[in-house]
Amino acid sequence: MLFARFSLIAAACLMAPLVLHAKSPFEGRWNFNIETPGGNRASWLGITEKDGQLEVMYQPTGGNVYQLKDVKVEGGKLILQIGAASATRPAMTWELEARDGQLVGVQKRGDSSTPLTGMRAPALDRPEPRNWSRPQPIFNGKNLTGWEPVGDPSKSFWTVKDGLLVNEKLGANLKSTGKYQDFKLHFEVMLPEHTNSGFYLRGRYELQLECCDSQAPPERRHASIYGRIAPVNAPGPKKDQWDVFDVTLFGRTLTVVQNGVTIIDRRELEGITGGALDANEAEPGPFLIQGDHAGGVKFRNITVSLPRK
Incomplete structure (x- = not known):
């Protein structure tokens, strides 16, 4: 019995690093098509984990990609502050859950909200064509x-x-x-x-x-x-x-x-x-x-x- 207990403890110790270093379900590149009153808008997230923290690159629907500074994971949700509050506009946040291989959640700004669904970006890893048609x-x-x-x-x-x-x-x-x-x-x-x-x-x-x-x-x-x-x-x-x-x-x-x-x-x-x-x-x-x-x-x-x- 003592040997069996020792074996279980040893196995648990060996598995602990695997649990601690399990890949975050939020990691990866994610594409978002966002329905707005002006039509479809496209956005993107690139999420990596470094030293136990998530680093999030954000491509808004316009402008250039940049790193988000306010990133939290609470209760299984990824919470991103996209835009700080100003004198004329409330702050904008994204709240996302990893579900069935997607990131699903909502964009909030004041009393308004917009549903969000992020699809994992395709690899598009294919070889260069050997021959091309005439221009x-x-x-x-x-x-x-x-x-x-x-x-x-x-x-x-x-x-x-x-x-x-x-x-x-x-x-x-x-x-x-x-x-x-x-x-x-x-x-x-x-x-x-x-x-x-x-x-x-x-x-x-x-x-x-x-x-x-x-x-x-x-x-x-x-x-x-x-x-x-x-x-x-x-x-x-x-x-x-x-x-x-x-x-x-x-x-x-x-x-x-x-x-x-x-x-x-x-x-x-x-x-x-x-x-x-x-x-x-x-x-x-x-x-x-x-x-x-x-x-x-x-x-x-x-x-x-x-x-x-």
């Missing part, structure tokens, strides 16, 4: 066939002039009617001074476009994946000159070449960026061009190559 134009240089405004068409100022795709003034965003999964994208863009735009891949990952002297951090400047990936040795943008981009995306692996210089080399896209159309990362998505930040941006020679089957 095909997705802008014909004559009209907006293959493209449509996002939201109210009366607020769209996209047009075609002299074979160029032009946003005449600040207004609606523009998206392709076609949807794409893995691709090689080519486009050329001309930016006036003090212009901010962006070219979204799959409608979820913004390639930042701006001119010219940004004071933002490198991961939020021209040719970055906004808030996510800073370009390396990127040629600086010059107003009213053509900037040439070649983008290869398969799964989460991204390469960007600007004016013949590889500025992002096989980097992983960890998650969506602000302004994403949705958080359905496993699905094909359109190309989206920002028109709601500034006017005067011009594009030409927009083509796409797809994997050969």
